[in-house]
Amino acid sequence: MSKTPASKARRPAQRADGETEQRILEAARRVFIRRGTAGARMQEIAAEAGVNQALLHYYFRSKDRLSGAVFIQLASRLFPTLARILGGELPLEAKIDALVATYLDTFTQHPFLPGYLLSEMHHNPERVAKLLATATGGDPHQLLVPVFATLAKQIKQQVRAKRMRPIPPQQFVVNLISLCIFPFAARPMLSLVLGLDDARFAALIEERKTHLPEFFRNALRP
Amino acid sequence: MSKTPASKARRPAQRADGETEQRILEAARRVFIRRGTAGARMQEIAAEAGVNQALLHYYFRSKDRLSGAVFIQLASRLFPTLARILGGELPLEAKIDALVATYLDTFTQHPFLPGYLLSEMHHNPERVAKLLATATGGDPHQLLVPVFATLAKQIKQQVRAKRMRPIPPQQFVVNLISLCIFPFAARPMLSLVLGLDDARFAALIEERKTHLPEFFRNALRP
DNA sequence: GTCTATATTGTGATAGAC
DNA sequence: GTCTATCACAATATAGAC
Numbered sequence: 365m366s367k368t369p370a371s372k373a374r375r376p377a378q379r380a381d382g383e384t385e386q387r388i389l390e391a392a393r394r395v396f397i398r399r400g401t402a403g404a405r406m407q408e409i410a411a412e413a414g415v416n417q418a419l420l421h422y423y424f425r426s427k428d429r430l431s432g433a434v435f436i437q438l439a440s441r442l443f444p445t446l447a448r449i450l451g452g453e454l455p456l457e458a459k460i461d462a463l464v465a466t467y468l469d470t471f472t473q474h475p476f477l478p479g480y481l482l483s484e485m486h487h488n489p490e491r492v493a494k495l496l497a498t499a500t501g502g503d504p505h506q507l508l509v510p511v512f513a514t515l516a517k518q519i520k521q522q523v524r525a526k527r528m529r530p531i532p533p534q535q536f537v538v539n540l541i542s543l544c545i546f547p548f549a550a551r552p553m554l555s556l557v558l559g560l561d562d563a564r565f566a567a568l569i570e571e572r573k574t575h576l577p578e579f580f581r582n583a584l585r586p
Numbered sequence: 587m588s589k590t591p592a593s594k595a596r597r598p599a600q601r602a603d604g605e606t607e608q609r610i611l612e613a614a615r616r617v618f619i620r621r622g623t624a625g626a627r628m629q630e631i632a633a634e635a636g637v638n639q640a641l642l643h644y645y646f647r648s649k650d651r652l653s654g655a656v657f658i659q660l661a662s663r664l665f666p667t668l669a670r671i672l673g674g675e676l677p678l679e680a681k682i683d684a685l686v687a688t689y690l691d692t693f694t695q696h697p698f699l700p701g702y703l704l705s706e707m708h709h710n711p712e713r714v715a716k717l718l719a720t721a722t723g724g725d726p727h728q729l730l731v732p733v734f735a736t737l738a739k740q741i742k743q744q745v746r747a748k749r750m751r752p753i754p755p756q757q758f759v760v761n762l763i764s765l766c767i768f769p770f771a772a773r774p775m776l777s778l779v780l781g782l783d784d785a786r787f788a789a790l791i792e793e794r795k796t797h798l799p800e801f802f803r804n805a806l807r808p
Numbered sequence: 809g810t811c812t813a814t815a816t817t818g819t820g821a822t823a824g825a826c
Numbered sequence: 827g828t829c830t831a832t833c834a835c836a837a838t839a840t841a842g843a844c
Contacts, residue, residue: 384809400709403624406838416811421839423809443779479708482771486701487622489774496778505781528804534780534790535797542768547760549704549771552711556718557665558756559727568756575757582750583805606827628820638829643821645827 385423388413392420392434397480401431401488435484435491438477440499442470443507450537451511456518457581460540464576467544468569478549508537522584531584543576607645610635614642614656619702623653623710657706657713660699662721664692665729672759673733678740679803682762686798689766690791700771730759744806753806765798 391413395404406427410417424430449463471478485492500507515533523530531539547554547569555565613635617626628649632639646652671685693700707714722729737755745752753761769776769791777787 398709400622400624400705402622403709405836407836417838418812418840419810425839427838476708479704482701483622483705483708485774486698486705486771487620487625492774492778505779508779509781529800531797531801532793535794535801537780538769538776538790538794539765539801541772542764543761545772546764546768549708550763550767552707552714554760556714557727557730558759559731568760571754572757572760575753578751579753579757579761579805583801627818629818639820640822640830641828647821649820 384413384415384419388415388420388423388430389433389437392430393438396431396434397438397476400480400483401435404431432491432494435481435488436495436498439481439484439495442481443496443499445470446541447507447511450508450515456515456522456584457577459518460580461577463540464544465573467541468573468576471545471548472566472569475548475551478545479551482545482549512537519584540580543579547572606635606637606641610637610642610645610652611655611659614652615660618653618656619660619698622702622705623657626653654713654716657703657710658717658720661703661706661717664703665718665721667692668763669729669733672730672737678737678744678806679799681740682802683799685762686766687795689763690795690798693767693770694788694791697770697773700767701773704767704771741806762802765801769794 388409392404392409395409395412399405399408404427406417406420409430410420413420420427420430424433445466446463449459449466452459454462496505496507512533515536516530519533519536520530551565554560554568558564558568560568610631614626614631617631617634621627621630626649628639628642631652632642635642642649642652646655667688668685671681671688674681676684718727718729734755737758738752741755741758742752773787776782776790780786780790782790
């Protein structure tokens with residue numbers, strides 16, 4: 365993606381190869397996550413990277429390209445995980461366990477990622493298209509649609525003993541990611557409404573790691 | 587909140603009382619919802635309201651105050667509903683039905699509200715405090731905390747017949763609002779990943795109105 | 809590659825006529 | 827109350843020395 369300018373012959377740089385570009389990218393990541401694309405300032409990113417503002421343009425040409433690169437990079441990590449786990453060979457309950465564990469761990473380590481991503485997708489929906497093209501290498505919704513058949517079969521198996529309607533696989537997937545992502549995205553609101561400090565919020569998430577799989581098991585196997 | 591400048595004696599206005607202020611507020615609402623606070627431009631709001639940019643400052647003094655007013659107004663509609671339904675006298679399943687129906691209807695009418703609100707809370711968490719003060723008229727988390735005792739009792743009743751652990755009421759509430767709000771906030775992503783056009787997305791939500799209560803019933807009454 | 813200017817435009821906000 | 831004109835500064839982007 366990022367075309368590092370040609371550094372041909374003689375020794376010009378003061379830093380190791382690609383180090384500066386990386387530092388800028390990491391700084392941009394932090395700033396865009398907390399300020400959003402529109403609210404972020406190139407100057408703040410430069411300061412956070414410990415370089416001059418001009419270098420940002422040297423490496424990334426424009427704010428639009430830089431913010432685009434950050435968004436694609438952060439967002440494209442999440443989709444393959446989803447497709448890999450849900451499309452895999454595990455039994456349904458193990459898929460739920462794996463997905464809940466993976467996502468809750470990821471977001472515990474990067475608590476502001478969900479808020480940032482939802483915010484960006486809301487205000488720049490056109491970037492979502494580019495994202496999926498990157499993540500899947502072509503056709504957008506060939507990422508998840510193929511796994512629905514398998515999921516539907518697994519759900520039907522799970523509830524076959526009962527007079528219960530099987531959950532449509534789309535709703536199942538939407539529920540799963542809603543329950544994993546939303547609490548982080550809505551953290552400011554939840555913390556205040558539920559009266560949670562940082563420790564209590566962490567405890568809520570920790571409890572959720574066992575609660576969510578149990579919640580789904582009950583919903584699926586009555 | 588908005589202190590309309592004193593229009594004392596003689597006939598100065600060309601429009602009816604408060605009409606202009608309202609038009610500005612409505613225009614601001616639309617623009618802030620689609621651009622976000624940081625991305626919105628006063629000029630765009632003025633154009634959308636059909637007035638001059640100076641009038642915005644006349645009525646609301648600054649962009650910060652205007653965006654704050656919009657946020658408080660939009661967000662404070664949602665919390666009383668939650669407290670009223672969950673804290674009411676209905677049996678648990680009826681509470682679930684009422685909340686799902688209310689929220690899904692509201693967001694169907696205002697599909698971009700969740701994305702806007704989450705985005706704002708993420709990038710301006712300090713406003714959440716002011717919001718809860720407004721919505722509750724004082725103590726922040728006295729809004730929901732009092733209803734947890736009742737909810738816990740209802741949940742325990744619901745699952746008493748089985749060897750099933752009762753769901754902690756906090757998790758229950760988080761699940762409920764996650765499942766209602768998230769699909770709207772993540773609509774751009776869901777639409778692409780699931781391959782939904784507008785009609786199919788609407789159908790997904792429609793299906794959800796019956797699916798979610800059923801999902802909870804199964805999870806609570808195995 | 810990295811820096812210090814600087815160009816240039818965007819944007820919130822105010823002054824003052826009507 | 828509403829407008830036009832304008833100010834002051836913020837912010838992206840570029841030029842050019844080192």
